[in-house]
Amino acid sequence: MSEHGIHHVTAYAGSAQRNLDFYTQVLGLRLVKKTVNFDDPGTYHLYYGDETGRPGTILTFFPFDHAAPGRVGIGETQETAFRVPRASIGWWTHRLVEKGVAHEAPTHVFGEPVLRFRDPDGMMLALVGAEDEGEGAYAGGDVPAEHAIRGFHGVTLLLGAAEKTAAILTGVLGFHETAREGSSIRFASGVSQGGFVTLRAVGGFLSGRPGAGSVHHIAFRAADDAAQEAMAKALTETHGLAVTEQRDRQYFRSIYFREPGGVLFEIATDGPGFAVDEPVEALGRALKLPPFLEAHRAQIEDVLPKVA
Numbered sequence: 001m002s003e004h005g006i007h008h009v010t011a012y013a014g015s016a017q018r019n020l021d022f023y024t025q026v027l028g029l030r031l032v033k034k035t036v037n038f039d040d041p042g043t044y045h046l047y048y049g050d051e052t053g054r055p056g057t058i059l060t061f062f063p064f065d066h067a068a069p070g071r072v073g074i075g076e077t078q079e080t081a082f083r084v085p086r087a088s089i090g091w092w093t094h095r096l097v098e099k100g101v102a103h104e105a106p107t108h109v110f111g112e113p114v115l116r117f118r119d120p121d122g123m124m125l126a127l128v129g130a131e132d133e134g135e136g137a138y139a140g141g142d143v144p145a146e147h148a149i150r151g152f153h154g155v156t157l158l159l160g161a162a163e164k165t166a167a168i169l170t171g172v173l174g175f176h177e178t179a180r181e182g183s184s185i186r187f188a189s190g191v192s193q194g195g196f197v198t199l200r201a202v203g204g205f206l207s208g209r210p211g212a213g214s215v216h217h218i219a220f221r222a223a224d225d226a227a228q229e230a231m232a233k234a235l236t237e238t239h240g241l242a243v244t245e246q247r248d249r250q251y252f253r254s255i256y257f258r259e260p261g262g263v264l265f266e267i268a269t270d271g272p273g274f275a276v277d278e279p280v281e282a283l284g285r286a287l288k289l290p291p292f293l294e295a296h297r298a299q300i301e302d303v304l305p306k307v308a
């Protein structure tokens with residue numbers, strides 16, 4: 001049976017080293033792939049996730065050393081949230097204090113405990129205390145497995161109006177509305193990892209400006225090429241949206257479209273996954289390049305900042 005939900009989230013960052021240190025050493029995620037932006041090979045593309053980087057656990061970054069900060073506004077992702085066991089919210093609050101990470105007092109959203117904080121580039125993140133224990137804890141990292149992040153909870157999108165985006169979520173991407181709270185509408189796809197999208201409709205407000213700390217796009221899951229093609233057809237024929245041709249991203253195959261609220265969406269296939277070009281034990285250690293860039297490895301390694 002095909003599962004729906006978030007496949008990955010991709011954002012801009014400043015320093016690659018600072019980004020790597022934060023996501024592996026503070027949040028305890030695994031670096032599952034060190035590659036380059038296939039559309040701009042002078043820039044890293046760093047992927048973090050669980051042990052194998054399963055769909056629903058993958059946060060990726062394009063780091064630029066001197067990137068100007070972005071600004072959150074309408075047509076953008078406001079918050080990216082991870083799942084942790086409910087009993088671990090207190091442990092995480094202490095950890096953020098100990099690591100000097102700016103955060104807010106824990107609060108409740110849609111009945112769940114939420115701990116909001118920012119990454120070193122100002123990206124808005126949250127930990128949501130999930131009722132179930134959850135799978136996908138990376139036991140090999142800097143966070144004990146009992147408290148480790150269990151993939152994404154979901155994302156919150158800031159929009160002028162919610163209706164048209166809601167129609168894409170429910171009509172094409174496999175979500176259904178579950179609750180409303182103030183100006184927010186919660187949608188669920190039925191999976192625990194990456195299974196939630198919240199739309200916040202705020203009417204007239206400043207547009208977002210891309211930069212360090214801002215999300216570039218949200219990718220949703222398709223079981224395979226046929227499922228992806230059916231979704232593309234629904235987007236163009238039923239919703240009148242322009243969708244790109246399929247692009248081979250080595251670890252998944254992708255199509256992209258701008259949803260009606262202004263957020264860049266992607267639909268990515270579940271396979272082949274990150275073990276396609278290196279063994280699971282070695283994920284993230286070596287710089288991996290797709291075949292079409294391998295001939296340029298020397299020049300690419302020359303311009304990339306060193307990270308360790």
Ligand code: ZN
Nearest residue numbers: 010217219266
């Ligand atoms: Zn993507």
